[in-house]
Amino acid sequence: MIEARELTKRYGDKTAVDQLSFTVRPGRVTGFLGPNGAGKSTTMRLILGLDAPTSGSVTVGGKPYAELPAPLRAVGSLLDAKGAHGGRSAYRHLAGLAASNRIPRRRVDEVLDLTGLTEVAGRRFSGFSLGMGQRLGIAAALLGDPEVLILDEPVNGLDTEGIRWIRGLMKSLAAQGRTVFLSSHLMSEMELTADHLIVIGRGRLLADTTMRDFIETNSRAHTLVRSPEPEKLRSLLEAKGADVRLDARGGWRVDGPDAAAIGDLARDHGLAIHELTPAHSSLEEVYTALSQDSAEYRTHAVQSPHAVRSSRKETV
Numbered sequence: 001m002i003e004a005r006e007l008t009k010r011y012g013d014k015t016a017v018d019q020l021s022f023t024v025r026p027g028r029v030t031g032f033l034g035p036n037g038a039g040k041s042t043t044m045r046l047i048l049g050l051d052a053p054t055s056g057s058v059t060v061g062g063k064p065y066a067e068l069p070a071p072l073r074a075v076g077s078l079l080d081a082k083g084a085h086g087g088r089s090a091y092r093h094l095a096g097l098a099a100s101n102r103i104p105r106r107r108v109d110e111v112l113d114l115t116g117l118t119e120v121a122g123r124r125f126s127g128f129s130l131g132m133g134q135r136l137g138i139a140a141a142l143l144g145d146p147e148v149l150i151l152d153e154p155v156n157g158l159d160t161e162g163i164r165w166i167r168g169l170m171k172s173l174a175a176q177g178r179t180v181f182l183s184s185h186l187m188s189e190m191e192l193t194a195d196h197l198i199v200i201g202r203g204r205l206l207a208d209t210t211m212r213d214f215i216e217t218n219s220r221a222h223t224l225v226r227s228p229e230p231e232k233l234r235s236l237l238e239a240k241g242a243d244v245r246l247d248a249r250g251g252w253r254v255d256g257p258d259a260a261a262i263g264d265l266a267r268d269h270g271l272a273i274h275e276l277t278p279a280h281s282s283l284e285e286v287y288t289a290l291s292q293d294s295a296e297y298r299t300h301a302v303q304s305p306h307a308v309r310s311s312r313k314e315t316v
């Protein structure tokens with residue numbers, strides 16, 4: 001469990017993190033979202049004791065990081081994939097970390113296996129691709145078998161297979177009852193991976209809620225509909241006051257009447273329907289709409305998506 005209470009960090013007159021309070025709970029993957037410069041990396045550094053808060057506090061498993069008796073066993077982190085020494089092999093890098101943290105050598109083999117690096121363990125880190133470096137960073141984070149994992153952009157540089165692998169790994173670690181806290185700019189991936197979201201803007205908390213709630217509360221339900229006579233369908237729908245737009249996947253995206261009403265309307269006019277799918281906006285659509293409302297980021301610090309919604313003129 002990670003608990004931040006009124007956490008604040010100022011650099012001169014720049015407030016990077018502003019009275020942030022949240023709890024990252026075990027047993028689920030929590031995504032950390034915010035536009036560039038929102039304060040995500042600063043928050044992660046504060047959690048990991050790499051920077052001291054100006055005021056407020058943050059604890060991991062009930063203790064500030066500096067007071068953890070065996071930090072690497074309590075919390076594993078990936079902040080910078082280039083943290084390893086270029087001349088060393090992956091194995092030596094991990095073995096060095098294990099030795100200085102009194103972690104048994106056999107754990108090195110386990111994490112190499114877990115991250116798919118066994119075959120390249122003898123190679124120098126300097127020859128690693130970005131994706132392999134990312135895997136090595138994750139191997140190091142897992143070395144102490146920690147209860148808490150903090151990963152900043154873990155899918156950065158990974159190919160599709162690597163991204164899918166990270167997703168599976170994060171979910172299985174959470175299912176084991178661990179606390180998994182990760183940031184990513186890849187919204188589609190975040191939507192598939194995280195169960196819960198903490199969203200910040202300008203250092204302040206904007207939302208702390210489940211993925212489902214965040215999307216459902218901030219988006220408007222709509223229907224995707226496809227017909228072999230698209231223009232006729234559009235005219236009928238618009239005559240009923242529906243908002244009809246072309247969907248990126250083809251077909252119409254219809255706001256207003258629900259799927260049943262659209263189906264009935266088409267039937268009444270002898271129109272064939274080839275697809276009728278109730279849908280919500282994606283995380284990316286919801287998040288982009290919230291982020292673009294920069295005035296809101298400046299002036300509101302809200303605790304729930306309901307508040308986000310009520311302060312927005314329109315949902316997506």
Ligand SMILES: Nc1ncnc2c1ncn2[C@@H]1O[C@H](COP(=O)(O)OP(=O)(O)OP(=O)(O)O)[C@@H](O)[C@H]1O
Nearest residue numbers: 011014015016034035036037038039040041042043
């Ligand atoms: N050491 C520092 N000295 C001065 N300002 C800093 C320092 N570290 C961060 N900041 C400022 O604090 C704010 C938050 O930065 P931070 O890197 O935490 O944001 P972020 O959400 O991680 O952004 P990104 O998604 O781009 O990584 C930014 O305005 C940044 O310029």
